Amino acid sequence: MTDEVNAPDATHEARQDVRMLDTSALKALAHPLRVRIYDILSQFGPQTASSLAEMTGESSGATSYHLRALAKHDLIREVDDRGTARERWWERPRGGISFTNPEAMKTPSGKAATQAVMTEFLNRRHQQLMRYLSETILDPEGHEDEAAISTATARMTVEQTVELISGIQKLIDAAVDKYRDQTGEGVRPISIRTDIFPLPEEGH
Template sequence: MTEPADIPSPERVLDAGALRALAHPLRVRMYDILSQFGPQTASSLAQLTGESSGATSYHLRALAKHDLIREVAGRGSARERWWERPRGSVSFTNPAVMKTPSGRAATQVIMSEFLNRRHQQLMRYVGDSIKTPEDLYDAAAVISSTTIRVTEEQARELAEQLTKVLSDASDRFRDQEGEGVVPFSLRVDLFPLPPESN
């Protein structure tokens, strides 16, 4: 059952079992495809990932076992099941789980795979835009970065404001369909810079 679009879903903090289930490169990739492009079958995920449908089917069942994904009600057949990622934001960092070596390792795998995939998408967009520069100027996209000097309290306040912008946009546009509607990636990075090494 899909939640009404006007009711924001609370953030789900993944428990140890869900984190361990997700901590596999192919599972992170499949989970992110479901997040970005909506419902898929094992066959369509196989085409998108270059894996066999047997492998994607196996990994879909592992994700579903921990409620990371669910079967789409009323769609598909016994042979061709459709899967979706439930609505709402998900936190891959669980303070209780991070106290254990296995919890930290699972979180590291998930975050590394997820951010690597998103970075590859950004770099592919930049590369394609440079090949066709007229598209770069016409695109409704922003790639911007700045360095600011703030206190920890100011950084927390800014993080809350940015998170609200992302959450509001997600609640408003996640399920939008129609002519001209395409998936966009909306990403915010805010973190203290490490000291420069000599």
């Protein structure tokens, strides 16, 4: 699994800008609040410890501590030429990352850290989706036409599945590259998520 700013996906391993997290970085990220902070920086851009405290309901001391822990492993970085010594701004570096490092998965601690990170990350995405459902789609004055939430099942070979993933990924990459830095009236962060995987057998 990989994550790119505003676009988590499952096929970026072949791209040159993807960083595969090692065991130490995965362990540093494997904390619910750190995953949340990291994801907020990915989705909403640079923040301070104070703004993150408001967004997470934690103290600024706690968010500051976790920001430093993430920065220690180059998961985030301080924004150049912005802020003061008392109010530092932090950002998520551009480029994709892979949470599934084959080497890390060979050790119990690396596997546990990977599972913790992926679980927290996907739980957060699911919570955001459910919040959207409750606040927008189920609202009589909601704007359901601004989202696409659908599922489908097809019977495909591995090669056909890879071809489908590649085609979808090209569309996502094009949109992210085109609109990543867009600003202006009406512009807001959009989550782009794809889930393509072989179905496990029922009852297992």
